[in-house]
Amino acid sequence: MHTSPQTPDETLDAVISERRQLINLAYRLLGSLADAEDVVQEAYTRWYAMTPARREAITAPGGWLTTVTSRICLDLLGSARVRRESYVGEWLPEPLPDHAEWAGGAGSGRTVDPADRVTLDESVNMALLVVLDAMTPAERVAFVLHDVFRYSFNEVAEIVGRSPAACRQLASSARRRVDASRAQAAPAARQAVLVRQFKQAWEEKDIATLINLLDPNAMGLADGGGVVNAAPPTGGSERIARYLVSMLDLVPDLTLLERTVNGRPGLVVQHDGVTSTVIAFDVADDRITRFWAMRNPQKLRPWTAG
Numbered sequence: 001m002h003t004s005p006q007t008p009d010e011t012l013d014a015v016i017s018e019r020r021q022l023i024n025l026a027y028r029l030l031g032s033l034a035d036a037e038d039v040v041q042e043a044y045t046r047w048y049a050m051t052p053a054r055r056e057a058i059t060a061p062g063g064w065l066t067t068v069t070s071r072i073c074l075d076l077l078g079s080a081r082v083r084r085e086s087y088v089g090e091w092l093p094e095p096l097p098d099h100a101e102w103a104g105g106a107g108s109g110r111t112v113d114p115a116d117r118v119t120l121d122e123s124v125n126m127a128l129l130v131v132l133d134a135m136t137p138a139e140r141v142a143f144v145l146h147d148v149f150r151y152s153f154n155e156v157a158e159i160v161g162r163s164p165a166a167c168r169q170l171a172s173s174a175r176r177r178v179d180a181s182r183a184q185a186a187p188a189a190r191q192a193v194l195v196r197q198f199k200q201a202w203e204e205k206d207i208a209t210l211i212n213l214l215d216p217n218a219m220g221l222a223d224g225g226g227v228v229n230a231a232p233p234t235g236g237s238e239r240i241a242r243y244l245v246s247m248l249d250l251v252p253d254l255t256l257l258e259r260t261v262n263g264r265p266g267l268v269v270q271h272d273g274v275t276s277t278v279i280a281f282d283v284a285d286d287r288i289t290r291f292w293a294m295r296n297p298q299k300l301r302p303w304t305a306g
Contacts, residue, residue: 015047018062020117022069027118028144029073030080031093031129033302036118039076043069070141070159077137088226092292093129094299095278096120098260120263123148126280126292129262131181135174142167143174186283192258192265194283199256199267202244210241215287225296228276268303275303 019040026036043065047055058064084091096118118124123144132140141160145151146167153164153171160167186194194213201209214237224230231243248254257268261280269277278300282290294300 015044015061015065018065019044021062022065024118025066025144025149026069026073027096028123028129028132028148029070029141030076031133032299033094033096033118034298035076039069039072042072067159070145074137074141074160077140088224089230090221090223091133092221092223092294092299093126093133094302095126095261095266095280095292095294096124097278097303098263101259120260122263124262125264126262127181127282127290128178130292131178132174135177136170138162139170139174139177142170143178146171147175186286188265190286191281191283194286194288195265195267195281196258198281198288199258202248203256205245205248207238207241207245210244211237213288214240215285215289218288219290220293221291222293223296223299225298227297228295230293230295275300278303 022040022043023033023036026039027033030036030039046068047061047065055061098120099117122128132143135143138160142156145156145159146153151159153167156167156171157164160170162170198210198213200206201213216237218237218240219235220240220243222230251271253271255270255273257270259266259268259278261267261278264280266281267279268275269279276295278294280292280294281288297304
């Protein structure tokens, strides 16, 4: 099918309009908004570094930018393995807020470009991002491009530099990992109720209720990045409950807020009005099975930047 060439203005509009899609893709590939923004900026830098004649020869600028962004992410994922070896403590993906919840409240002074917002859906819940992080770079890219963004395996193959059959196998392997990690998730409304009950019990230092809300084998992980203390309360409901109550004893003026974290009900912990911790939860069989507490200030930038 013949397509008439785009005018320079049409091409520019098409290029600019891709930014949000690219940010969404890069965040799911990297688990870091800061890195996603850097990668997308690099993709645009490469686009504008080309001569006008080369840019005009590209019939699908969005496809070109997607390919370049994905390849940069693939390289970055490979080097991330090495960088993680020197990371202090547990590494967790960067949690994202629902900016609508911050209007008129904490963080209301922050202006967020809509093009920089990540769409909050099930493909960014913390449980899935943690599973994605355990995959090989090629598995992660193949899964996200095909299963989340619905690219064909022919398109994925062109991006990752492997055959369509190999990409199909990569995505299938990744899908098995995801399926194996998924418990029967509770409906969003029920998750919100449990998180609210958890918050109230924590505020009241009600250890018995906390234990009852947590799965007996519940796991909690915390990421402080070596910048702040983040002793992980891993290992069972009673240990976690007592750890959480001891935090309030040590810092009695903490404020707990219900907030959406990566598209699911979560909690924000503030000290003197400043966000110090963001907690994402995984709920199954009417109990909290896992939670992830982000304490690394560098990864809390979307929650604290003015």
